[in-house]
Amino acid sequence: MIGLVELLQALVRIPSPNPPGDTRAIAAYIAGVMRDAGCAVTTPSPEQKQEAVNVIAVVGSGDPVIMLHAHIDTVPIDANERMKWSTDPYAAVVQESRVYGKGSVDDKAPLASMMRAVLHAAETPEALRGTLVLVAAAEEEVGGRLGTRWLADNGYLPQCDFIIVGEQTFNRVATAHKGVMRATIRTTGRSVHATNPDRGVNAITAMARIVLALEGYHRRLSERVHPMVGVPTCNVGVIRGGSTANAVPDTCEIFLDRRMIPGENPEVVQQEMIEVVTSTAVDPAEAWIGDFLLSDWYSSTVDSPLAQSFLACVRDELGAEPGPVGYLPGSDAKHLKGIVRGEMVIFGPGSYEVAHGFDEYVEIAELQATASILRRFVDATLFTG
Template identity: 35%
Template sequence: MSSFDIDRSQLVADLSAMIRTPSVNTFGVESEAGAEAAMADLFETQLRALGLEIGAHEVLKGRRNVWGRLKGTGDGPTILLAGHLDTVGVDGYCGPFEPHVKNGNIYGRGACDMKAGLAAYLEVIRILQRSDAALRGDVIVAGVIDEEHAMAGSTYFGQHGPQLDFAIVAEPTQLEICRAHKGQMLMTLRTTGLAAHSSMPQSGRNAIYHMGAVLTALQSYADDLRARPADPMCGAPSLSVGVIRGGDNACSVPDFCEIDIDRRTIPGESSADVMAELYAVVEQAKQSVPELECVIETPFLDLPPLDTAETSPVMQAVINASMAVIGKSDVTAFPGSSDAPNFACPTVICGAGDLAQCHSLNEYISIVQIEEAISIYTHAILELQTL
């Protein structure tokens, strides 16, 4: 095994400070405080303490991405270490913002998903600053907003942030190396009817009944997706209906009904293809309900699949680093979605922690595994300097 001199006490202190700083995503509801505002302030302070060049941009009201740049000599690749500042909610969680260490693990909301990754990046920078190795390229450490909802932060960063050559995202993978995952499109479908008293339903048009025809067609479409040829890494595409809303009360014929759907895409599928298929689904529903009025809204999340080539230099660097640090390099697909495709450069997902811990009510992560991740990132960055 190959590792670096890691300051565990500093690592735990950094991560504990992050856990103590609530950054719960508001999932589309505006907040005067800004969901990640305090966490962005903390992370900027931590980056400044390392002497990095600081950048920031407000993406949504009161919600900003922050990053720090460790300058190289300018003739090497720019490498991004990226993570999200936000967490999911804490309903039912006892003491979510009170970090504590027990049996080699650190507990608290965000410990695993993914403030450990952000804390790991800080220690990577310290190691690089202490080392004698001259960096040819810049290393950028970024915290972005809104990963848990619509990924507005990484979308904005990819479009308006610094130019990048490679990126590593420290989502929890138990140090498996993920070069691919499905894309994700989230959108609302709405049927419109005509309100009437429920004692005279014939006087109205029931938007919920009409949505039933759409749901039947969507079920057929979902079955078709499961039967399509699977991507070798990501598997088959899929569709799920996750939310339904409609009507005002039981005594009225409902004049509206909405559903939210989740369409997972695989490499080779485009957003335009998916939208065309969904319009065809609505046309199919109209065969049974000719008067159907159904609108498909613009997706509020439109994330392409991640499909980084195994031959990419960043993949090879992380594979070699993993072999050096933990003696193995398991390459797989990430089961969920992430910010990774939005950074518009070859990107690898590899991080400490178990995805099963994410969003749980007893979130924790192994400190030893965070230290292994730190060594992997450092090895990979140093190898990429030789390009």
């Protein structure tokens, strides 16, 4: 079997930045490794984006069904970031007991660990009591709609008793992440020459009132607290309006990011945002809110025997409390809610704070712990005699 670090290096050396999100090369590599080990492998991709190839590798049959999920795309590297890298981001250089490279921790470290766990199971398939499914998914970095969501909606994924979604949790077991609601707000006024602004209607002034109302809304949200992921938030990230200092601007727009905690109903959240806008006095300007874009939250319990067994494997390996903890960024877990009849956790080495930036790395010792935990878990749950 290919070594863990060697496997991670091979994965990093096949670039898979998204955009553009072409995962054909890395998917072909993963599919080849898993097929050679005797897994049943499929490589589906959606009609709308045929170069976004996913890999599904299955070993064993029957219950329980356990899924190991990681994404194979990475964020892209722009020219600015490329200059900051100390190594070639696709060389997978080993330095200071770390593997450096784009995707080294997000998400090829969990992926390599998961591949090794499935390869281990595939060595003695006749002794396996249950099904182990590896999903190497495209499109996570752009929301997963044509990746994991597409796989789940089109019948490519089985109902699972336990799912591990590989992301960066310092090898702790995360059971919740926030969701996001994006929106656009536009104010419309009337443009006149700035020599007599009172004859016009200033769209920026109107928007200023809405921005302050949104700040108040953000403060009120802190009364809602989730034990794992904290409070919901509302952030105005972009404002655009006007064209010159000597005219009254007739349009202004802002882009909002509203983070939802598990349990918040997206329809209610949308209604709250609409109310903030409609209850703010901007007359005679007009205000509009729309372009709502939802990325759902996720949360799970860890009560089942499978989840408890996984927590025990983490505890035994780390000699520390495994969690559960929260995970601040989003993940593909939100797309898997419909295929999990048991429970689902997020787990993997490293920190999301070193992902998505220059000199991304994974500590080799942490990577080895991830792989060891997954192997223990496979042994404990699928090789039970």
